[in-house]
Amino acid sequence: MTTEVAVLGVGMHPWGKWGRSFVEYGAVAARAALADAGLEWRDIGAIVGADTVRGGYPGYVAGATFAKALGWQGARATSVYAACASGAQAVNTARAQILAGLADVVLVVGADAAPKGFFRPAGGDRPDDPDWLRFRVLGATNPAYFGLYARRRMAVHGDTPEDFAQVKVKNAALGALNPYARYRKPVTAEEVAASAVVADPLRLLDICATSDGGAALVLAGMEFARRHGAREPVRIRAVSTVTPRYPSTVLDLPDIATDSAAAVQPEGGTFRESIGRAAYEEAGIGPDDLSFAEVYDLSTALELQWYEDLGLCGRGEAVKLLREGSTALGGRIPVNVSGGLASFGEAVPAQAIAQVCELTWQLRGDAGDRQVAGARVGIAANQGLFGHGSAVVAMR
Amino acid sequence: MPRTRTPVVAGWFAGDGDDFRLLGTRCSGCASVFFPREDAHCRNPDCSGGVLEEVPLSRRGRVWSYTDSRYRPPSPYVTNPELPWEPYALIAVELEPERLVVLGQAVPGVTVADLMVGMEVEVVPGVLHEDAETIWTTWQWQPTGVTS
Numbered sequence: 270m271t272t273e274v275a276v277l278g279v280g281m282h283p284w285g286k287w288g289r290s291f292v293e294y295g296a297v298a299a300r301a302a303l304a305d306a307g308l309e310w311r312d313i314g315a316i317v318g319a320d321t322v323r324g325g326y327p328g329y330v331a332g333a334t335f336a337k338a339l340g341w342q343g344a345r346a347t348s349v350y351a352a353c354a355s356g357a358q359a360v361n362t363a364r365a366q367i368l369a370g371l372a373d374v375v376l377v378v379g380a381d382a383a384p385k386g387f388f389r390p391a392g393g394d395r396p397d398d399p400d401w402l403r404f405r406v407l408g409a410t411n412p413a414y415f416g417l418y419a420r421r422r423m424a425v426h427g428d429t430p431e432d433f434a435q436v437k438v439k440n441a442a443l444g445a446l447n448p449y450a451r452y453r454k455p456v457t458a459e460e461v462a463a464s465a466v467v468a469d470p471l472r473l474l475d476i477c478a479t480s481d482g483g484a485a486l487v488l489a490g491m492e493f494a495r496r497h498g499a500r501e502p503v504r505i506r507a508v509s510t511v512t513p514r515y516p517s518t519v520l521d522l523p524d525i526a527t528d529s530a531a532a533v534q535p536e537g538g539t540f541r542e543s544i545g546r547a548a549y550e551e552a553g554i555g556p557d558d559l560s561f562a563e564v565y566d567l568s569t570a571l572e573l574q575w576y577e578d579l580g581l582c583g584r585g586e587a588v589k590l591l592r593e594g595s596t597a598l599g600g601r602i603p604v605n606v607s608g609g610l611a612s613f614g615e616a617v618p619a620q621a622i623a624q625v626c627e628l629t630w631q632l633r634g635d636a637g638d639r640q641v642a643g644a645r646v647g648i649a650a651n652q653g654l655f656g657h658g659s660a661v662v663a664m665r
Numbered sequence: 666m667p668r669t670r671t672p673v674v675a676g677w678f679a680g681d682g683d684d685f686r687l688l689g690t691r692c693s694g695c696a697s698v699f700f701p702r703e704d705a706h707c708r709n710p711d712c713s714g715g716v717l718e719e720v721p722l723s724r725r726g727r728v729w730s731y732t733d734s735r736y737r738p739p740s741p742y743v744t745n746p747e748l749p750w751e752p753y754a755l756i757a758v759e760l761e762p763e764r765l766v767v768l769g770q771a772v773p774g775v776t777v778a779d780l781m782v783g784m785e786v787e788v789v790p791g792v793l794h795e796d797a798e799t800i801w802t803t804w805q806w807q808p809t810g811v812t813s
Contacts, residue, residue: 404740404742409768410736417730420782531764532697
């Protein structure tokens with residue numbers, strides 16, 4: 270029995286700060302994905318929306334919201350939320366419906382309209398909510414956690430702020446080649462060093478912005494794809510949605526403390542390592558089989574952490590991999606050839622879907638100036654708050 | 666009328682001066698320790714669930730990592746928008762006996778320039794903010810002067 274699904278179409282609304290509704294971005298992306306697939310909205314049996322918590326009630330019921338915007342046609346609708354991993358949850362839900370025979374072809378849509386400044390928790394006094402508590406008690410913003418991870422890398426592995434800046438330089442150069450990216454200008458190491466410190470040791474240009482954007486996919490069963498004339502479509506081979514394993518010993522957003530490892534020995538590596546490993550196992554591949562990777566560079570230092578967590582290099586070797594050019598376009602394992610979050614900023618529920626759009630363009634050979642030569646296998650990795658990790662493996 | 670001193674979160678810390686401690690809970694079944702306190706059920710998936718008893722955490726630990734907040738955090742963090750923003754340091758501290766890492770603010774006046782990973786710090790009582798009726802208390806980390 271096949272466990273693959275075909276990516277028949279991909280579409281995006283450009284990232285930016287457009288000041289319009291997330292519904293509009295999602296609908297634009299959805300129509301683009303349908304056109305790319307050569308299908309009509311009426312052909313779609315099911316729609317899965319990745320929710321946003323910033324769009325009021327329509328954001329919580331994104332599947333129906335996008336279906337209404339496209340015109341009610343009676344499709345099976347699903348809405349999912351998993352913070353930054355929402356897009357991958359939507360992909361996984363669509364895949365499950367296809368593999369279970371509930372639908373032949375499913376439209377996946379995610380979009381967001383982001384506020385200015387720091388993300389903040391939902392309103393009201395909610396002392397049982399760790400996300401509320403970290404702001405109330407510590408004022409610990411997302412960049413504060415990124416700063417902690419970056420400083421830890423400096424102490425343990427000897428990384429420097431100059432190393433971190435090189436991640437931005439690499440990703441900005443690639444983002445300049447991507448028409449859907451929000452920031453399309455090359456950035457120099459000097460510009461990173463001259464930007465304001467936000468959360469020591471990270472500067473403004475080390476940290477991803479929050480953006481508006483929308484992304485969509487048309488996924489189908491392999492049999493439907495063949496009937497539709499897609500002889501060698503890009504295929505999704507794995508979607509990892511694993512939780513951490515107790516005790517989780519790396520301080521994670523939005524927590525104030527880790528689990529204790531006093532009574533139970535931690536096994537199987539960190540949470541982020543397990544996200545990639547589950548994807549590799551499901552796809553029947555290893556890191557050596559990858560042609561490229563899209564990783565969640567919420568900060569420059571976090572991109573380096575992903576190199577190690579995905580097994581692209583050994584522990585502590587991420588800077589070496591970066592500095593020798595292995596993760597640049599033309600290197601052994603290019604990372605974030607889309608430009609990454611550094612060039613997009615984060616549009617939370619759309620971001621993991623946008624990663625799969627990039628996997629698809631690369632695997633089709635349609636990525637233009639940022640094309641990875643001979644791309645055969647790609648991974649997209651992502652981590653949401655509260656233990657929602659995700660990774661998608663696609664191949665052609 | 667004198668203002669009352671109220672912990673910013675009930676039950677997370679107690680005591681004065683040298684007796685000040687963070688308070689967690691420990692499962693009588695598997696000895697797992699939890700902070701913030703877990704009072705409903707043990708979260709060890711292999712534990713059928715014991716009694717969760719309050720336990721003070723170690724006073725001292727070592728800096729796992731640190732950072733600071735150069736910009737004013739959003740609400741519900743309470744600040745006076747009429748005063749210029751004063752950055753403060755945040756320290757993640759590894760408690761050796763409990764084998765867990767706890768985040769906290771540094772005592773006022775300690776900046777990231779004063780900190781190093783591995784440095785010893787101890788937990789002390791502190792004030793998060795004050796209003797007309799209440800002094801909101803919290804825990805803070807203070808370097809002991811012992812480096813790694």
